[in-house]
Structure formats: structure tokens, C-alpha cells
Amino acid sequence: MRFLLAALLLAATAAHAEPVGITKDQMSVTVETADGPVEISRIQDNDAVIEGEFARIARPCPNFCIQPMIPAEGVTPVGELEMLGFLNDPDVVVIDGRVRPDFLTGAIPGAVNIPYTQAADRLGELGCEPDFEGWICEGDAVKSAALYCNGPWCGQSPTAARRMIEAGFPAEKIYYYRAGMQGWRMLGLTVAMPGQ
Numbered sequence: 001m002r003f004l005l006a007a008l009l010l011a012a013t014a015a016h017a018e019p020v021g022i023t024k025d026q027m028s029v030t031v032e033t034a035d036g037p038v039e040i041s042r043i044q045d046n047d048a049v050i051e052g053e054f055a056r057i058a059r060p061c062p063n064f065c066i067q068p069m070i071p072a073e074g075v076t077p078v079g080e081l082e083m084l085g086f087l088n089d090p091d092v093v094v095i096d097g098r099v100r101p102d103f104l105t106g107a108i109p110g111a112v113n114i115p116y117t118q119a120a121d122r123l124g125e126l127g128c129e130p131d132f133e134g135w136i137c138e139g140d141a142v143k144s145a146a147l148y149c150n151g152p153w154c155g156q157s158p159t160a161a162r163r164m165i166e167a168g169f170p171a172e173k174i175y176y177y178r179a180g181m182q183g184w185r186m187l188g189l190t191v192a193m194p195g196q
Contacts (some may be wrong), residue, residue, distance in 0.1 A: 020044050020188065022084065031087040031110040033192070038109040040084065043188030053105075054151070054182045064153040069178055071158030074171025078146065080187060083108065083177050086146045092175070093126060094146045095119075097157035102150060106191040108184060111148070113194070119160035120167035128169065135168040146175040151182030
């Protein structure tokens with residue numbers, strides 16, 4: 001009986017020791033950030049659960065209404081693997097569209113904080129040129145933007161996308177990660193703590 005109990009305990013311990021990869025062939029991604037390289041991986045605790053504000057699933061609408069997969073015509077929805085690829089793509093800027101206090105609670109490593117309230121005013125950071133009536137966003141120098149915010153119920157990055165398009169930014173250069181920080185945290189991916 002003791003042997004059986006020891007074997008079961010060993011099996012249970014081994015089950016909890018299973019590595020948690022990003023994909024079956026990729027354990028981590030290293031990205032360059034303003035603070036130096038950051039390795040993005042998943043939490044290795046097989047019993048980890050999402051906690052805190054991002055565990056809340058019943059927020060009143062408005063303001064926390066479910067957002068569409070495509071916030072504006074021409075915008076491309078993406079998932080975590082695409083976002084990880086964008087973090088190392090010099091032609092794409094990963095943009096956290098949340099207001100600064102939300103950004104400071106944790107962000108995707110390497111993301112630039114451009115609050116949705118400033119999105120239409122900061123297109124120069126993506127290579128656009130100012131014009132009397134908005135922006136001129138043409139040519140190879142204009143980078144694509146991968147937007148995210150708090151999660152599927154957050155309207156900050158969808159609003160940023162619409163404001164950018166209205167100001168002259170091409171919709172086909174906008175990617176939208178709807179799962180946002182809630183999805184990122186749910187998968188146990190590395191979270192940067194800006195300002196710390």
C-alpha cells in the first residue's frame with residue numbers, strides 16, 4: 001500500500017512538473033524593449049490561475065460591453081502568436097491603447113503606451129507626416145500598429161483604431177488583439193511592470 005501511495009504521489013508531482021510552452025516547439029520569445037531584452041514565457045506552475053481584476057467576468061455594460069472582433073472595416077484581428085511575432089518585427093509597433101493608470105498595472109513587454117485619447121495625435125510615431133487636415137500615412141516608412149487594451153470588454157483600443165483611421169491612418173495597417181491583457185494573463189505570459 002505504501003508503494004502504491006508513493007507511486008501515486010510521484011505521478012502527481014510529475015504531472016505538475018510538465019513544462020508550459022508557448023507552442024510545442026517554442027518555450028519563450030526574447031524581445032528588445034526600451035529597458036533591454038525581456039524573455040516572454042508562460043508561467044511554469046501547472047496550478048496557476050488568473051487572479052485580481054482580470055479574473056472578473058461580469059462587468060456592467062456600458063462601459064464594459066463586449067467588443068467586436070473587427071473594430072473597424074479593414075482592421076485585422078490577431079492572437080497571441082501574432083503579437084509575439086510583432087514584438088520582434090521592426091515594421092510593427094505594438095501599442096497599448098489604455099490610459100496610463102491601466103498601462104502601469106502591467107503591459108505586454110515591449111509595448112508602447114499610446115492612450116486611445118492620444119492615438120490620432122501621435123501618428124508621427126508610426127511614420128506619418130502631419131497635414132492640415134490630419135495625417136499623410138503613405139509609403140514604406142509608415143509602420144503597422146498592433147493595438148490591445150484590457151480585454152474583450154475594453155473599448156479603449158477599438159476607439160484608438162477608429163480615431164487613427166479617421167485621422168488618415170490606413171485600416172489595413174492596424175491589427176487588433178481583442179483578448180488584450182486579460183487573455184495575455186490568462187495564458188500566463190510574461191507581463192512587464194512599467195515604471196518599476
